[in-house]
Amino acid sequence: MSTAPPPRYLTKSRFKLALECPTKLFYTGKAEFHNRAQEDAFLHALAEGGFQVGALARLMYPGGVEVIDDSHAGQLATTRELLQRPEVTVYEAALEAQGLFVRVDILRKRGDEIELIEVKAKSYHPKEGPDFRCARGQLSSDMLPYLQDIAFQRYVAALAFPAFRYRCFLMLADKSAKSSVDGINQRFRIKRAGPRTSVEVAPGTDSAQLGAPLLRAVPVDEHVDEIVGGELVVLDRSVSFGEGVALWAAAYRADDRISPRPSSMCASCEFKTPTFPEPGQPRSGFHECWAESFGWQATDFAGGTVLDLWNYRNKPKLLAASVLKLSDVTPTHLSLADCAPGPAGMSRAQRQWFQCSGQWPGGGEQFVNTAGLRAVMCAWRYPLHFIDFETSAVAIPFRRGQHPYETIAFQFSHHVMHADGRVEHKSQFLEARPGVDPTLPFLRALRAALSDDEGTVFRWAAHEKTVLQQPPRVRILVAPIGPEL
Ligand code: SF4
Structure with a gap:
């Protein structure tokens, strides 16, 4: 008996990908494409302590029911059933509407009010205030991805269950808090069985034993309103949040590739292989995007692109001026008047120029400032x-x-x-x-x-x-x- 393929929902993680670059929606989840993020995801979560923080957060909202069904349909049915109760706390509640799907870390229903609590292994100091804004009043780039995440959840929740009032929180590690008991970390042991990672909480652990709270639920309704009421850029067009999300969801559902708009962000694209892939090797989203956008062949990538330029901030300007290859860069682009290094050594712009031209002073493939190095080494004291x-x-x-x-x-x-x-x-x-x-x-x-x-x-x-x-x-x-x- 053949099983139906899982629905192609725009989930939280895919929404976040689309915010970075909507073309990524086409590459994600496809085994034939290289995806560096997949390799890093587990180690990243482990390093950040995400698994343990999630388990600790649940202890702060005890008595909840975890949605553990395997299928999307089962998760949605269980959540719907739980929400019939007048008061309930649900871990990993599943919500769906219009091709959008989210799992909520902790959902608390009290009458006609629902709290959505997104748990992040991100540090927060109350001295910074609940503002999450930079000096110019915009949402800080550091916190924006977390705020967009919870905003997407509320958007889907409000579509799925419009009758409720919603309140949103980010649950963050409070750097001002001090542990008042010993050995809390040791109570949360990470277990990995195959692809599944879980946290085994020591028997008998409850919030009373954990002493002073280490996590803080920060209200973010104002930020969520701002994001959902704001605009998204799709194919160089500003559209409402709802319209943008619907466009991304439709493209993902139909497996349509949203045309790439190469930018300096391509340098860190997770679908980028270090070199043009040989036949039989995983495909590179980056090389396909650039080949399509600029009509490039494999040989065009050989000498490097301006994305490889060392320590250079104006890459967006170069791209906007169609300066794409390292070999296209001139001393003028680098504001370089004199290409020859002086007695003090090589300036940053000179170093950049030699990377572009490949003609290092003295010939060869590298340059060592022997005199400068000797001068520095003379100041060292042995041993x-x-x-x-x-x-x-x-x-x-x-x-x-x-x-x-x-x-x-x-x-x-x-x-x-x-x-x-x-x-x-x-x-x-x-x-x-x-x-x-x-x-x-x-x-x-x-x-x-x-x-x-x-x-x-x-x-x-x-x-x-x-x-x-x-x-x-x-x-x-x-x-x-x-x-x-
Ligand atoms: S290479 Fe650039 S355009 Fe292509 S998916 Fe990655 S970020 Fe988007």
């Missing part, structure tokens, strides 16, 4: 120390007194290079035992490792310096920290 930290910053704290997303340093490695060129793995530190706070032992071990001489200390990245300077517990001067590697 040279190289330190590299491993840290964690989790949404749900490990122990009492810790804030959500507070950085905990638990491992370092320490290598030394002597004046005669010898390199040794001088020392290391690791404290990863459950329930043990590594902070002070970490700092003591690091201070001991770096206190024997006056050698220059190099760090792997800016992160090491940030960790050592974070207030207030870890602000203990270990040693003057030198350059980033």
Whole structure:
């Protein structure tokens, strides 16, 4: 017996894709297309602590019913049935209208009012205010995707069940909160079985045992009104939110490709392969978009596009002027008067120009500013120390007194290079035992490792310096920290 294919709904995630670029709707979910986001999605959610935050949020709204049906139809039927109750809390409620479909993290119905609560493993400090706006009064780009997400949910909910009044909240990790009990994180263990990830909550865990709340439900009705009452851009045309959503839903349902409008955003497109795909390799949405838009063949991509241009902010301008290939870029585009590096080395524009022209000073495929490098190295003091930290910053704290997303340093490695060129793995530190706070032992071990001489200390990245300077517990001067590697 053949089973019917699942309905082609415009879901939350597809709505968010369309906001980035509507052409992505055509590529998403198709196995033949490369999709980097698919590879990253699980690790991203894991790193952000999304699974655990979701489980913690449910404990703040206890007694809810989870919708666990496999099919869309089953999920919708169960939700409809639950909403017959005068008061109910539903986890993962399913709502559908006009080809749009959403799952709501937490839905609370009280009489004729419904609260939609979207849980995000995103940090929030009440000092920032519930405003979520930048200085010019617009919704901040940092928060906009989250606000658009909940706005889409309310839009679908209001279409599906228009008789209710809706209130919308973002449930965020409150950085001002401190855990008042030990071991909360350890109560939420992530389990992965095949493609399914779940969180196993330690038996007996309830909100009373979790102490001071670590999450905060921030009301966002005003922002949602603004987004739903605003406009979307579809094919260079501004249309109402409802019209835009309907156009995207129709295109996705019919599997129509919305014509690409290449932009600088294409540089980070998840459907972009590093090079033009060979026969048999996954297809590249990026290469197909650009081939269609500009009439390009495989050879046109070979020398690189302006999207590859290093550290250059004006890519939209170049694209608007039909400067598409690196080989199309001239010194004038880079505002470069003199292409030859001076005694101080190579400027950013010169570096960009050599990338475009491929003609590095002195020939060859690279340029090393030997004189400049020597001058810098003369300031180093041997032995040279190289330190590299491993840290964690989790949404749900490990122990009492810790804030959500507070950085905990638990491992370092320490290598030394002597004046005669010898390199040794001088020392290391690791404290990863459950329930043990590594902070002070970490700092003591690091201070001991770096206190024997006056050698220059190099760090792997800016992160090491940030960790050592974070207030207030870890602000203990270990040693003057030198350059980033
Ligand atoms: S390559 Fe550009 S135009 Fe094509 S889907 Fe990606 S972002 Fe959209």
